[in-house]
Amino acid sequence: MTDLAERRGLDDTVVYQPAEDSGLLAEAAIAEAGGRVLEVGTGSGWVAAQIADERGLEVVGSDLNPHAARQAGERSVEAVVADLLSPFRADAFDTICFNPPYLPTDPDNEWDDWMEHALSGGETGRELIEPFLADVGRVLAPAGVVLLLVSSLTGYDEVLALVDNAGFDHEVVDEESFPFETLTVLALRR
Amino acid sequence: MKDSLMDVVCCPLDKADLELDADERNETEVLSGTLTCTECGETYPIEDGIPNLLPPDMRDEAAA
Numbered sequence: 001m002t003d004l005a006e007r008r009g010l011d012d013t014v015v016y017q018p019a020e021d022s023g024l025l026a027e028a029a030i031a032e033a034g035g036r037v038l039e040v041g042t043g044s045g046w047v048a049a050q051i052a053d054e055r056g057l058e059v060v061g062s063d064l065n066p067h068a069a070r071q072a073g074e075r076s077v078e079a080v081v082a083d084l085l086s087p088f089r090a091d092a093f094d095t096i097c098f099n100p101p102y103l104p105t106d107p108d109n110e111w112d113d114w115m116e117h118a119l120s121g122g123e124t125g126r127e128l129i130e131p132f133l134a135d136v137g138r139v140l141a142p143a144g145v146v147l148l149l150v151s152s153l154t155g156y157d158e159v160l161a162l163v164d165n166a167g168f169d170h171e172v173v174d175e176e177s178f179p180f181e182t183l184t185v186l187a188l189r190r
Numbered sequence: 191m192k193d194s195l196m197d198v199v200c201c202p203l204d205k206a207d208l209e210l211d212a213d214e215r216n217e218t219e220v221l222s223g224t225l226t227c228t229e230c231g232e233t234y235p236i237e238d239g240i241p242n243l244l245p246p247d248m249r250d251e252a253a254a
Contacts, residue, residue, distance in 0.1 A: 038198075058194075060198065064244070066240070066242065070238065070240065073239060073240055078192060079239075079240050080241055080243055081240060081243060082202070082243045086202035086245065087202040087243035089197075092197070
């Protein structure tokens with residue numbers, strides 16, 4: 001096996017690959033996105049690449065996981081290794097998408113690898129949603145939109161309360177029910 | 191990374207401007223180099239065309 005093939009094989013086991021939630025977010029983002037786009041927690045970069053291809057927009061994809069950033073880069077997404085929104089300038093993006101790691105996870109059962117970072121939202125399922133919503137108003141341009149995927153497992157009403165606290169109005173742009181959860185894409189505007 | 195990324199990134203610690211120092215480029219992108227904060231002087235590596243803008247403590251943890 002070549003080094004490149006080995007590296008790709010490794011990346012696939014440590015990077016979240018597109019699933020139902022990705023499809024739902026991509027569909028909503030293709031419809032709603034405009035201007036300069038950021039996808040936070042881009043993972044494989046699939047959603048970001050869909051937006052870039054379908055809408056011809058400039059899309060930046062950020063992820064905590066360097067393996068994910070590399071996969072996103074291979075999909076021609078402008079990739080950055082970052083912690084949520086911390087290295088982005090004020091008012092930098094017109095559209096910000098986020099499919100957060102949202103599974104509520106018992107601290108005793110955390111398994112501490114890249115896949116856990118991609119899936120686990122801590123005890124409440126909201127451990128990444130909270131800091132994201134607290135900072136997204138800084139990075140979003142004045143007339144911009146945030147597209148946030150919310151699972152019923154994460155507590156829909158609790159997330160709406162955080163959205164409200166952050167000073168955003170919300171609108172449901174897409175929703176789909178599965179046996180164990182309902183996934184909703186919210187568009188947040190000021 | 192493309193040069194245009196400079197319009198949207200800043201230092202994750204103090205949100206100040208970054209200065210790009212490219213070691214290696216192709217026609218469209220910076221392949222390797224360094225981003226340096228103009229305020230606190232912290233440096234962030236660009237490797238294989240991807241800037242690592244994690245705060246230093248998280249970067250060290252991720253590398254371990």
